[in-house]
Amino acid sequence: MNGAISVVGIGADGWDGLPESSRRPLRAAEVLIGGPRQLDLLPAGDCPGERIAWPSPLRPAVPGLLAAHAGRAIAVLASGDPSFHGIARTLAEAAGDPETAPALDVHPHPSSVSYACARLGWPLEAVDTLSLVARPLDALRAALHPGRRLLLLGEGPETPARVAALLREAGWGGTRIRVLEQLGGPAERLLDATAADWPHARTDALHVLALDCVRDPGTLRLGAAPGLPDEAYEHDGQLTKRYVRAATLAALAPAPGELLWDVGGGSGSIGIEWMRTHRDCRAIAVERAPERAARITRNAAALGVPALRVVTGPAPAALAGLPAPDAVFIGGGLTAPGLLDACWDALPAGGRLVANTVTLESEALLADRYRRHGGELVRLAVSVAAPVGGFTGWRTAMPVTQWSVTKGSPEA
Template sequence: MSSLAPQSSPTAVVGIGADGWAGLAPAAREALARAEVLIGGGRQLDLLPVADCPGLRVGWPSPLRPAVPKLLAEHAGRRIAVLASGDPMFYGIGRALSEELGPAALRIFPHPSSVSYACARLGWPAEDTEVITLVGRPAARLAAALHHGRRILVLSAGADTPAAVARLLTDRGYGPSRLTVLEQLGSEQEDTRTGTAADWDHPAGDRLNLVAVDCLRDPAAPRLGAVPGLPDSAYEHDGQLTKRHVRAVTLAALAPAPGELLWDVGGGSGSIAIEWMRTHPSCRAVTVERDPVRAERIARNADRLGVPGLRIVTGAAPAGLAGLPAPDAVFIGGGLTAPGLLDACWEALPPGGRLVANTVTLESEAQLAARHRVHGGELVKLAVSHAVPVGGFTGWRQAMPITQWSVTKSHVTPGDHI
């Protein structure tokens, strides 16, 4: 909660659509007419008739988020109304205002969002439609949501977003997907353009648009599922990759939950951190990799697989862990014999945090066995064999077995090292 002084009256937060003043309910109009200060984007403020809304008009500066407390403080004690696009609490300014002032200090007047309008125009049930925003975010994050037969609504950053979406879909093997661009939803200038991603050749249109994607995967494109254990071929790597079957077991032991943060120590190709983040859009991860070439490769893998928000720290652990936010889980995929690494990871974990470590060497296995005796958890050996040709027959080729220790931290004791 912010330390801003409370307003003399609740701050009105009014959602407005492309239809402007005419589309507002009487209560929303009254809040705007009574306001002494009207804050919003230039386009939104221009939708209000001066005769009906005589208050002082203040445009949002850029960047917007840091300006919120300053503007509210400047006009404290006056009746303030803030304009938002559509529903203020759906990817809107309502969140920032709620965090600054608290919900009790706001009176919110929602308007149908662009998503509501789009679902109505397309006949798509809203509960079956995924929404991805690219406002202030890289287009690559759309890749994690691509699955054959799914419907996605993309909140555009501007007039160039539809073409960027079409290029990404085509690059990721979803060129046959049908795109519908809906512009100026709810206004008299509402317009629609359609086409397929692979053949998209429409020029840039109105900056106020939304892109509807009916996902269709090219049969020749690789199929990427929604659970951990993506094919090894989904990754660019130099051999330093937690292989598919071990990766699936490792993610199961890490047990990601929405909003949690993972430390991936010894990132390699980034597969553990990437698949942790793919389990839920709010999952976060930091991967620490000492090799700068591998660090660059991790970034490419994260971008291609739809989690460009993966934070990459180039440096050796445990020094590279300094200053990182406390994790909910830690995975150690390499460097177990580095002095102080296990202790640093253990001490960083809060109660209830999970640690999972994999190794193929006897020296590191001995360390994990010793810590298992002290802290419990589960110590397992994973062995995977693949069928391969043996002359005219078929036999098994076994990969190097993996020793895995997984443990949940039950309590914190000062000076308690592992």
């Protein structure tokens, strides 16, 4: 491809494992870019180009590195399939305008995940894959479900021990961990133990972790659907309760890649469960009380969505400068001057707004907006069976008034 940057996947078997179609751009390259381990796999006689190791941190250095060698034949080395949690995405994003940027000529090699499934006899399409490279380890928590098989792309030799420690702390110590090292190469090796008994402080840096998830007896069950048990949260009473939370998430209707503003975050439950619906969902929790903001951060980490962003400050002032949301939830502070207008104005056409309240004053505001903008106004009442002397009766929680609406045209 004329003017293209060649991106070549290579495995632990090195040059010998590459087909001729992948060797060709490496031979022709004037500049070879990759990690030191990958560059060392290329024979100097076959690949005479200038060799440049990626600096650290890698991502911010990519645009400058490409610009410095513009006009030269560039080949970038990657582990396995460059388009699967690999450098191809970074290159595409860093190259700039896709209409004017050089194309990527990608030569995939079998990924470590493909090798791992082949060794384990697992069907690739039935396995969840999570990269831990440059990501918080707490993100693993959201993927833990009984009987699930997970493949984790490790970041370094300490990753398996850190994963085992997290599993023990989270109540998943019975999970079987298999570490597959140097897949496809002559030094391939398998390590096998449970998280509770994991004996290895370090492993080979080039590895994949395979987990057979087992929840320990007594560990709280956290399902995949919104409406987690209230006990899953650290809170001071400012918590959207389980059944109302499930109805609220249904009204917000999260979709992959969308951004939620959780205004008046409290304990963070709405933003957290929005993000748990899909790994690409994003959320910003806005909370005026610093101690509650810190609690939101802890809850987000404990429930597997450490990427939830927390903004500390009063709304609507704290909303200024935030990226435009796809949906907004207002769980508190409805009577703050200008809050409803600020949230409504921030939404694009097609954006959703959901607001909950238990007070008559805020209910009057929602009724007025319902008359002006339409949508749906509902009252949610939940009763729970509780002891009444020697008998059982219904204990009714305060009813919640909920307004949900989808914004129409920009002038609506």
